[in-house]
Amino acid sequence: MADPFLLAHLVNPLFVDIGGRLAPISIRDQMVRARMAVDRALLERLIGSSRPLLVIGAGAAGATAAIHAAARGVPTLLIEAAPAPFLRQAGCLTRWVDPVQYDWPVDHWQAGHYPWVPPPMPLPWRAGPANRIALAWTLALNRARRRYPRLLVLYRTTVSGTPTPVGNLLHVTIATRARLFSRSFGLALSCVGAGTEISTHGNYAGLDFWSTDPFQTLTLGDRVLISGGGDGALQDYLRVITHERSAETIYSRLGIPIGIEGFLQSAEDQANRVYVWGSEARHDHDALLRLHQIHQDLASRLLPGPGSGKPPIPGLLSALGALTASAPDTQLLYPCAHFSRCYGLNRFLVLLLATYLERYRGKTTLLPGRNLGSVTGVGHICSQSPAVCSGQLHDVQASPASDCRTSKRPPAPASPLGTFDVVIVRHGIKAPPPLFAGARPVQQPRQVLPYHVA
Amino acid sequence: MAREIRHHLEDHKPFPVSIGRVAPGSEPETECARLFERSHNAQGPEAVVLDADEWGLDSLVDWVQRFHESYLTRQIESSSGAWVNAFLPTRTPPPVPPALVVTVSPGTMNGEREGRISAAGAVVLEKPPALRSYDVEDVARWVRTELADHLLFPPEPVAVPDESGDGPSDLAAYVDPVYRLSDEDFAELLERGRTANPLEVGD
Numbered sequence: 001m002a003d004p005f006l007l008a009h010l011v012n013p014l015f016v017d018i019g020g021r022l023a024p025i026s027i028r029d030q031m032v033r034a035r036m037a038v039d040r041a042l043l044e045r046l047i048g049s050s051r052p053l054l055v056i057g058a059g060a061a062g063a064t065a066a067i068h069a070a071a072r073g074v075p076t077l078l079i080e081a082a083p084a085p086f087l088r089q090a091g092c093l094t095r096w097v098d099p100v101q102y103d104w105p106v107d108h109w110q111a112g113h114y115p116w117v118p119p120p121m122p123l124p125w126r127a128g129p130a131n132r133i134a135l136a137w138t139l140a141l142n143r144a145r146r147r148y149p150r151l152l153v154l155y156r157t158t159v160s161g162t163p164t165p166v167g168n169l170l171h172v173t174i175a176t177r178a179r180l181f182s183r184s185f186g187l188a189l190s191c192v193g194a195g196t197e198i199s200t201h202g203n204y205a206g207l208d209f210w211s212t213d214p215f216q217t218l219t220l221g222d223r224v225l226i227s228g229g230g231d232g233a234l235q236d237y238l239r240v241i242t243h244e245r246s247a248e249t250i251y252s253r254l255g256i257p258i259g260i261e262g263f264l265q266s267a268e269d270q271a272n273r274v275y276v277w278g279s280e281a282r283h284d285h286d287a288l289l290r291l292h293q294i295h296q297d298l299a300s301r302l303l304p305g306p307g308s309g310k311p312p313i314p315g316l317l318s319a320l321g322a323l324t325a326s327a328p329d330t331q332l333l334y335p336c337a338h339f340s341r342c343y344g345l346n347r348f349l350v351l352l353l354a355t356y357l358e359r360y361r362g363k364t365t366l367l368p369g370r371n372l373g374s375v376t377g378v379g380h381i382c383s384q385s386p387a388v389c390s391g392q393l394h395d396v397q398a399s400p401a402s403d404c405r406t407s408k409r410p411p412a413p414a415s416p417l418g419t420f421d422v423v424i425v426r427h428g429i430k431a432p433p434p435l436f437a438g439a440r441p442v443q444q445p446r447q448v449l450p451y452h453v454a
Numbered sequence: 455m456a457r458e459i460r461h462h463l464e465d466h467k468p469f470p471v472s473i474g475r476v477a478p479g480s481e482p483e484t485e486c487a488r489l490f491e492r493s494h495n496a497q498g499p500e501a502v503v504l505d506a507d508e509w510g511l512d513s514l515v516d517w518v519q520r521f522h523e524s525y526l527t528r529q530i531e532s533s534s535g536a537w538v539n540a541f542l543p544t545r546t547p548p549p550v551p552p553a554l555v556v557t558v559s560p561g562t563m564n565g566e567r568e569g570r571i572s573a574a575g576a577v578v579l580e581k582p583p584a585l586r587s588y589d590v591e592d593v594a595r596w597v598r599t600e601l602a603d604h605l606l607f608p609p610e611p612v613a614v615p616d617e618s619g620d621g622p623s624d625l626a627a628y629v630d631p632v633y634r635l636s637d638e639d640f641a642e643l644l645e646r647g648r649t650a651n652p653l654e655v656g657d
Binding site: 082083084086087088090091092093131132134135136138139142143145146154155156176177179207208211212213258386387390391 | 501519552564571642
């Protein structure tokens with residue numbers, strides 16, 4: 001095997017992992033990896049008409065890889081531990097999924113569809129609610145199963161033990177319905193996924209990221225606390241404040257000059273060049289802080305404040321006023337002076353909205369440098385169940401956070417932050433367990449992926 | 455100059471998909487057996503709908519779970535020889551199960567309920583308030599409209615590359631038109647270069 005993409009994801013001989021803790025991690029990025037993995041495996045002749053492919057995980061990436069391979073004549077076995085595919089999205093009525101939203105401000109973002117001419121992705125889509133997209137994907141996967149008889153799909157099925165290379169094939173034991181069977185494959189491709197979003201804190205359990213939620217219906221009088229500095233927290237801040245379904249919808253109403261986009265794209269590119277070679281906070285901090293400051297400075301110039309004597313961009317104030325007219329009392333709490341690594345559109349919009357609310361409405365919504373402390377139920381006892389905590393009041397404490405480059409906490413105790421109607425916890429992603437004993441980590445987890453897939 | 459955002463108008467043409475209904479009282483094992491008894495050329499509906507108001511949450515979740523269990527058992531039993539050589543073509547490949555869809559009334563979900571439904575193996579769709587009837591045709595028509603063809607099919611290609619092999623290939627045909635500069639786009643790029651960097655504008 002000499003292909004650089006496959007080698008970068010190789011965790012065992014003939015076993016490639018495109019799930020796990022990789023970045024970037026949007027659904028579209030996962031599907032791009034899946035298609036590339038199959039294309040490269042075909043070029044390397046690792047898979048083919050007489051060399052089957054095993055795909056583990058029937059999410060967006062796994063289904064993409066399986067259909068793409070089967071369409072090219074590769075006998076493909078797709079296995080999934082759950083009873084059906086796309087279950088993360090299947091029960092979520094409120095999360096908006098857009099394939100190119102976070103490509104902003106690249107040119108094809110405006111067009112709103114994939115930036116390549118056909119052949120398309122096996123699971124193409126335009127923006128929509130997560131549950132409807134899950135249904136459309138399920139139908140597409142099932143149609144592919146009918147079209148390609150050598151695409152076999154097994155649910156409630158997992159890999160048992162450690163896959164073993166035998167000659168130039170990979171011997172895998174597969175467990176389903178208390179039965180085991182063994183088969184040799186040209187390649188195994190794991191698309192198990194990035195892990196589980198962390199939405200709990202101590203005994204408090206907030207709504208999961210992919211749960212149906214009421215965030216876009218919260219209004220004046222509600223007090224909302226969002227804990228986290230990554231994309232999950234920023235997305236929910238935007239939805240809570242504006243009641244809009246997506247960042248793209250918000251941005252389209254603002255009339256931001258195109259020159260601003262180009263400037264920010266340059267800043268994002270510079271930060272990304274640092275981030276790709278990092279693995280921990282001490283590598284990332286300076287670049288993320290600088291990026292945060294650039295976005296904040298730009299927001300401050302776009303919204304100079306009522307007493308500055310400088311006019312803001314025509315239409316921007318009225319647009320922001322309309323977007324935030326029914327915003328609840330919201331605070332976003334994050335541990336360092338900057339947001340985590342996140343998509344530029346989220347970063348820009350959150351800082352723009354926060355600047356508007358502070359300078360024109362007198363509301364401070366950002367709380368940098370704080371860690372979430374205790375979250376205590378008012379009139380109930382939290383028991384790590386969203387059903388118990390949802391819709392209930394909670395008393396929250398927060399403590400000063402140290403610089404993200406050090407894990408040492410300063411000695412100052414936690415202090416009360418207030419009582420909140422809704423507490424949203426978005427504390428990153430808990431990595432999935434190792435695929436099997438002895439699996440090596442992916443060598444290059446932080447990546448720059450192409451927009452175009454030939 | 456601000457970006458002019460182009461939105462694709464949502465042309466909700468109904469999506470061509472066959473949809474059936476599962477009425478309360480139906481046994482999942484029986485439905486599964488019927489699925490496997492159909493001939494290969496007589497596939498059942500691609501999706502079947504269970505209504506949460508009709509079924510009740512617990513019964514519905516139980517049905518979905520048992521259906522998946524039953525399907526997997528029959529899938530294994532019907533392909534016993536193929537389990538060792540799983541990719542040998544068979545005369546009668548196992549049927550593909552329908553997508554299970556659970557329709558719920560607006561405002562009845564709280565995060566946990568639809569989580570139970572999706573964990574069991576079904577997709578949750580919230581009915582519009584106007585849809586009161588449980589008639590399968592009404593639900594089917596609505597589901598087809600919800601899916602809409604733009605969810606599954608990509609936009610029409612704007613150019614087809616010349617693959618005849620005669621003469622040089624039209625590489626431009628592989629490039630999405632958003633990346634092709636028009637005269638207006640080029641003029642705008644020139645103008646951008648003359649616009650001051652927003653962070654260099656003095657206070």
